[in-house]
Amino acid sequence: MKIIDGKKVSIEILDEIKSSVDIRVSNNLKVPHLAAVLVGDDGPSQTYVNSKIKACERVGFESSLFKFQKSISEVDLINEIEKINRNNNIDGFIVQLPLPDGINQENILSKVDPSKDVDGFHPVNYGKMALGIETFLPATPAGIIELISRCKIDLKSKKCLVIGRSQIVGRPISILLSQNKIFGNATVTVAHSRTTNLKELCINSDIIISAIGIPQFIKGNMIKKGVTIIDVGISRIDDKSSSKGYKIVGDVDFENVSSKVGFITPVPGGVGPMTIAMLLKNTLKSCSQTD
Numbered sequence: 001m002k003i004i005d006g007k008k009v010s011i012e013i014l015d016e017i018k019s020s021v022d023i024r025v026s027n028n029l030k031v032p033h034l035a036a037v038l039v040g041d042d043g044p045s046q047t048y049v050n051s052k053i054k055a056c057e058r059v060g061f062e063s064s065l066f067k068f069q070k071s072i073s074e075v076d077l078i079n080e081i082e083k084i085n086r087n088n089n090i091d092g093f094i095v096q097l098p099l100p101d102g103i104n105q106e107n108i109l110s111k112v113d114p115s116k117d118v119d120g121f122h123p124v125n126y127g128k129m130a131l132g133i134e135t136f137l138p139a140t141p142a143g144i145i146e147l148i149s150r151c152k153i154d155l156k157s158k159k160c161l162v163i164g165r166s167q168i169v170g171r172p173i174s175i176l177l178s179q180n181k182i183f184g185n186a187t188v189t190v191a192h193s194r195t196t197n198l199k200e201l202c203i204n205s206d207i208i209i210s211a212i213g214i215p216q217f218i219k220g221n222m223i224k225k226g227v228t229i230i231d232v233g234i235s236r237i238d239d240k241s242s243s244k245g246y247k248i249v250g251d252v253d254f255e256n257v258s259s260k261v262g263f264i265t266p267v268p269g270g271v272g273p274m275t276i277a278m279l280l281k282n283t284l285k286s287c288s289q290t291d
C-alpha cells in the first residue's frame with residue numbers, strides 16, 4: 001500500500017504559491033487577495049473558512065472575511081456580493097456552502113463575477129470546465145487531479161469509478177477524468193444513491209474516487225487488489241480515546257482495505273488540504289490575469 005500524502009503535496013503547492021507571491025512583491029505587482037463570504041453560524045463552515053484564511057497568511061495573500069447573519073435576505077446578500085464584485089482590491093472570493101435555508105444557492109452563486117469565481121461554481125465557469133475550456137476548476141476536483149498527476153498515476157484507459165454525483169465533487173471530477181486531456185482519458189462510471197450494483201462496480205474498478213460522506217463505507221471485500229482509492233469523504237465518528245470524543249474518517253474503512261490497495265489517500269491528510277491549496281492557486285491565477 002502506498003499512501004498518497006495530500007498534506008505533503010499541498011505544502012509543496014503552497015510553497016510554490018508563496019514563491020510566486022514573493023516574486024510579485026519584488027516586482028511591485030499586486031498581492032493576491034482572497035475573500036470569503038460566510039452566512040450564519042454553521043460550525044464546520046466556520047472551521048473551513050478559518051483554514052482558508054490561515055492558508056492565505058501562510059502564502060502571503062491578503063484575505064477578508066465577510067460575515068452575515070443567518071437572517072440576511074437573499075436580496076441583501078446579492079447586494080453584498082455585488083459590492084465584492086466591484087471591489088478592485090479583491091481578486092477572488094468564495095461563498096462558503098451550505099447557505100442557510102431560504103437562500104437559493106444557485107441564484108447566489110450565479111451572481112459572483114465569473115472572473116473572481118475561484119471556486120469555479122458560476123455556470124459560466126462550470127460550463128467551460130465541462131467543455132474543456134481553460135477556466136477556474138472547482139478546488140476539490142482540481143486537487144484530486146493534481147494529486148493523481150504528481151503521484152504519476154496513469155489514468156489512460158483505466159476503469160475509474162466515481163461514487164457520488166454532487167455538483168462540487170462527483171459530477172465535475174467525472175467530467176474531467178473522461179476528457180481527452182493529459183490528466184484524463186479514463187473510462188469513467190458514476191455511481192450514486194440509486195445505484196444497485198455498487199459492489200460489482202467497485203470490484204471491477206482500477207481507480208475509485210469516493211465522495212459520499214458515509215463513514216468507512218468501502219470495505220476490503222468490495223475492491224480488487226492494487227486499486228487506487230481517492231477518499232474525498234469527511235465524517236466524524238465517536239472516539240472515546242480522543243480528547244475531543246470523536247475522530248475524522250473518510251468513506252473508506254482504511255484498516256480493512258489496507259492489505260489490498262495500491263495507492264490510497266488518507267483522511268485526514270489526503271484530499272482535504274489539496275482543496276485549499278487549489279483554491280489559492282486559482283486566486284493567484286485570477287490576480288495574475290489583471291496584471
Ligand code: NAD
Pocket residue numbers: 140163164165166167168169170191192193194195198211212213214232233234235271272273275
Ligand atoms: P453530497 O453530500 O452532496 O452528496 C452525497 C453523494 O453521495 C450523492 O451524490 C449521493 O447520490 C451519493 N450517495 C449517497 N449514498 C450513497 C450510496 N449508498 N451509494 C452510492 N452513492 C451514494 O456530496 P459532496 O458534497 O460531494 O460530499 C461528499 C463527502 O465529501 C462529504 O463527506 C463531504 O464532507 C466530503 N467533501 C470533502 C471535501 C474535501 O475537500 N476533502 C470537499 C467536498 C466534500
